[in-house]
Amino acid sequence: MKAQTISATPSKTIARPLLEFDAVERRYGPNGKVIAVAGVTCAIAKGSFVALVGASGSGKSTLLKMVNTLVEPSSGTVLFAGEDVCTQPPAALRRRVGYVFQGIGLFPHLRVSENIAIGPRLAGETLPDERIAELLDLVELDPAMAQRMPDALSGGQRQRVGVARALAGDPELLLMDEPFGALDPITRDALGERVLELHRSLGLTTVMVTHDMAEALLLADRVLVMDKGEIVADETPQSLLAGGGGDVAQGLVAVPREQAERLAAMEDAGAGDAQ
Amino acid sequence: MPAPEMRSEGVWAVNGFWETLFGLGDKLAAHIVLCASAIGLGIVVALPLAVWAARSPMAARLSLGFASLVQTIPALALLALFFPVLLSLRAVFGEDLPTLGFLPSLLALALYALLPILRNAVTAQANLDPGVLEAADGVGMTGWQKLRLVEAPLAAPFIMAGIRTAAVWTIGAATLSTTIGQPSLGDPIFAGLQTQNWILVLAGCFASAGLALVADALLGLIERGLANRSHWQYGAGIAAVLLGLGAALVAQIDPYEDERIVIGSKQFSENLILARLIGKQLREAGFKVEYRDGLGSAVLHGAVASSTVDISVDYTGTVWTNELKRTDNPGREAMYETLVEWERENNGTLVLGRLGFENAYAFAMRRDRARELGVSTLADLAPVASRLTVGGDPEFFERPEWFAVREAYGIDFGEIRNFSPTFMFNALEAREADAISAYSSDGRLSAETYILLEDPKEALPSYDAILMISPALSDNTKALDAIRPLIGAIEVDEMRAANFSVDREDDLKVTPREAARRLEETLGL
Numbered sequence: 115m116k117a118q119t120i121s122a123t124p125s126k127t128i129a130r131p132l133l134e135f136d137a138v139e140r141r142y143g144p145n146g147k148v149i150a151v152a153g154v155t156c157a158i159a160k161g162s163f164v165a166l167v168g169a170s171g172s173g174k175s176t177l178l179k180m181v182n183t184l185v186e187p188s189s190g191t192v193l194f195a196g197e198d199v200c201t202q203p204p205a206a207l208r209r210r211v212g213y214v215f216q217g218i219g220l221f222p223h224l225r226v227s228e229n230i231a232i233g234p235r236l237a238g239e240t241l242p243d244e245r246i247a248e249l250l251d252l253v254e255l256d257p258a259m260a261q262r263m264p265d266a267l268s269g270g271q272r273q274r275v276g277v278a279r280a281l282a283g284d285p286e287l288l289l290m291d292e293p294f295g296a297l298d299p300i301t302r303d304a305l306g307e308r309v310l311e312l313h314r315s316l317g318l319t320t321v322m323v324t325h326d327m328a329e330a331l332l333l334a335d336r337v338l339v340m341d342k343g344e345i346v347a348d349e350t351p352q353s354l355l356a357g358g359g360g361d362v363a364q365g366l367v368a369v370p371r372e373q374a375e376r377l378a379a380m381e382d383a384g385a386g387d388a389q
Numbered sequence: 390m391p392a393p394e395m396r397s398e399g400v401w402a403v404n405g406f407w408e409t410l411f412g413l414g415d416k417l418a419a420h421i422v423l424c425a426s427a428i429g430l431g432i433v434v435a436l437p438l439a440v441w442a443a444r445s446p447m448a449a450r451l452s453l454g455f456a457s458l459v460q461t462i463p464a465l466a467l468l469a470l471f472f473p474v475l476l477s478l479r480a481v482f483g484e485d486l487p488t489l490g491f492l493p494s495l496l497a498l499a500l501y502a503l504l505p506i507l508r509n510a511v512t513a514q515a516n517l518d519p520g521v522l523e524a525a526d527g528v529g530m531t532g533w534q535k536l537r538l539v540e541a542p543l544a545a546p547f548i549m550a551g552i553r554t555a556a557v558w559t560i561g562a563a564t565l566s567t568t569i570g571q572p573s574l575g576d577p578i579f580a581g582l583q584t585q586n587w588i589l590v591l592a593g594c595f596a597s598a599g600l601a602l603v604a605d606a607l608l609g610l611i612e613r614g615l616a617n618r619s620h621w622q623y624g625a626g627i628a629a630v631l632l633g634l635g636a637a638l639v640a641q642i643d644p645y646e647d648e649r650i651v652i653g654s655k656q657f658s659e660n661l662i663l664a665r666l667i668g669k670q671l672r673e674a675g676f677k678v679e680y681r682d683g684l685g686s687a688v689l690h691g692a693v694a695s696s697t698v699d700i701s702v703d704y705t706g707t708v709w710t711n712e713l714k715r716t717d718n719p720g721r722e723a724m725y726e727t728l729v730e731w732e733r734e735n736n737g738t739l740v741l742g743r744l745g746f747e748n749a750y751a752f753a754m755r756r757d758r759a760r761e762l763g764v765s766t767l768a769d770l771a772p773v774a775s776r777l778t779v780g781g782d783p784e785f786f787e788r789p790e791w792f793a794v795r796e797a798y799g800i801d802f803g804e805i806r807n808f809s810p811t812f813m814f815n816a817l818e819a820r821e822a823d824a825i826s827a828y829s830s831d832g833r834l835s836a837e838t839y840i841l842l843e844d845p846k847e848a849l850p851s852y853d854a855i856l857m858i859s860p861a862l863s864d865n866t867k868a869l870d871a872i873r874p875l876i877g878a879i880e881v882d883e884m885r886a887a888n889f890s891v892d893r894e895d896d897l898k899v900t901p902r903e904a905a906r907r908l909e910e911t912l913g914l
Binding site for chain 1: 518519520521523524525526527528529530531534538539542543618
């Protein structure tokens with residue numbers, strides 16, 4: 115299917131970014147006084163892993179949700195594969211876009227296998243057991259877990275199921291909203307690495323919202339920093355570490371860097387004591 | 390010395406509980422069918438409302454507000470209110486729209502069942518995890534898919550809890566549907582209360598409470614099954630509920646229903662006894678008979694007019710005031726004749742005739758006190774009234790009968806006291822009152838102790854007991870011939886004796902049926 119689309123309009127598809135924001139705004143409240151996203155223009159190429167980083171209330175989650183129209187823009191347009199997302203039937207659009215939720219959002223009354231198969235089921239397809247086992251394997255879970263209920267899983271296992279569910283429909287785009295926020299640091303690290311591997315091996319385009327700059331720097335190939343509804347920095351991890359991107363971005367980079375330096379200093383001091 | 394059969398009546402009162410209880414099968418079946426229909430209708434209305442309410446705060450406020458308002462109306466009043474409502478709806482749906490019995494009971498009880506189901510469904514939806522709802526949108530569910538695949542299954546255990554509450558309420562409240570002519574487990578309760586037959590009351594309450602407990606347990610099983618996602622648990626619950634419902638429906642099928650003559654009675658002993666007396670005459674003539682006991686006065690009158698009930702005993706004064714809306718008193722004969730004509734023209738009801746006695750408002754005094762004061766008529770009472778205390782039920786001193794007496798004789802009592810009807814004669818006995826308002830056929834008057842004051846000016850309207858025949862039965866000459874011997878046959882003393890035998894509270898108390906048998910014997914029918 116995708117291959118056919120590409121061959122039909124090769125020049126356009128190759129030239130065009132997969133995702134484009136054009137002067138996108140989102141306002142809330144009476145007379146639209148509260149601005150969540152204030153005029154974002156930006157394009158995301160196919161195959162990239164983009165991290166949206168910012169403090170709470172910077173508008174990063176709202177921007178992400180406008181991609182699959184969980185939030186609709188007040189003005190401006192979001193183009194997915196060249197088409198305005200708002201003109202597409204929401205259900206059809208959301209089946210093409212894998213989504214990993216901050217709150218995980220597994221359906222508590224459905225088994226793990228049914229949770230994973232929900233997207234295809236909505237499209238009238240039945241996901242074969244082998245495919246469910248393969249998806250569980252992708253997120254490093256025992257395929258025997260397919261028959262469990264979500265409340266019988268740990269938090270980390272649940273979010274792995276959440277990732278498997280997002281991948282079940284062979285999406286072109288993977289959106290992740292603070293996907294590892296509720297997990298313990300070890301699980302978080304492991305799952306982040308796994309997602310990055312999947313991103314590469316499956317040839318995904320991934321947009322991840324996070325407030326953790328270290329996570330963004332380690333996983334993404336492009337980091338967008340948001341502040342007060344605007345994109346204030348658009349850099350590669352390397353250039354951010356080299357001091358680029360301006361004050362807000364550098365403020366965020368400074369946190370993990372200082373932590374790392376303090377840890378290194380403690381190590382040195384510890385080594386000194388031992389001598 | 391009491392006769393042996395009286396002893397057996399006494400024994401009946403102690404040992405007859407289980408016998409009475411197992412005799413309630415048809416009432417139980419009617420009760421189950423009524424409650425299940427009402428809860429079903431409640432669910433059908435409440436669930437779409439709840440879905441709407443979850444999407445519109447205004448709808449939530451309005452629907453919950455309405456359901457709560459309904460809940461503040463006493464169940465008895467709600468049931469009674471549907472009679473005039475349905476009567477006025479006949480203008481739209483035609484004269485065949487039933488105004489009594491199943492339909493109004495169903496509607497009132499369904500309204501009553503609405504609140505718990507609606508409230509639980511709305512609360513359940515409001516408390517669904519927002520993360521799960523967002524995920525439902527995020528994976529691409531349409532509104533309908535979200536409702537069907539996520540919201541409904543997650544809310545189901547809570548909705549079931551609401552249905553459970555509604556079921557218990559409805560089963561209790563449905564006993565009140567007896568008063569609007571719907572057979573239910575309220576029949577034995579109301580009949581028992583009127584005749585102070587506590588076994589009957591107890592059996593009715595026991596059956597109703599038992600049914601509520603069983604329904605609660607089965608619905609609870611379904612609720613737990615839904616919560617634990619245990620298919621066998623809620624499957625078994627649903628199967629048991631359907632089985633019970635099916636059995637009740639089968640029991641309700643009555644091949645002889647059309648052939649039966651339905652005799653209605655009001656909520657007091659005399660009417661119950663007379664209903665049994667009439668029924669006995671009809672059965673002996675080969676008819677099948679069904680009793681609809683404990684109906685309200687206006688309800689019973691309407692039931693006869695609409696042929697829901699075929700025969701009742703009413704009273705001229707009651708119909709005169711309540712139905713003809715007249716306040717004047719043209720005298721006993723003129724009142725009867727006007728009424729017969731009015732019933733024929735307005736309702737098609739046949740007034741077959743008068744039974745012979747009156748159950749009128751009257752004033753009673755202790756015989757010795759009356760002699761002491763030299764009083765035997767209301768006219769004698771006037772000059773001494775200012776020194777006397779009169780007792781009456783709270784309603785009496787607001788009634789036109791009281792105003793008429795006061796005006797006609799210029800009676801001005803020194804003190805007016807209110808007593809409940811049960812304690813009226815105790816008040817007279819204890820000299821708390823010198824005179825009381827009474828009913829002329831009251832069984833307690835047959836004791837030698839009391840006299841009824843005469844009413845020479847005919848200020849009190851007459852309350853002749855009359856036989857009312859529904860339009861449907863009015864051309865059944867065989868049935869009418871069977872009950873015609875009752876016309877003019879019953880003296881007030883005989884009625885009092887029969888009433889007393891049912892109302893008394895000692896070992897000699899008998900059932901209305903037995904009292905009817907004895908009355909028949911006395912009358913030589």
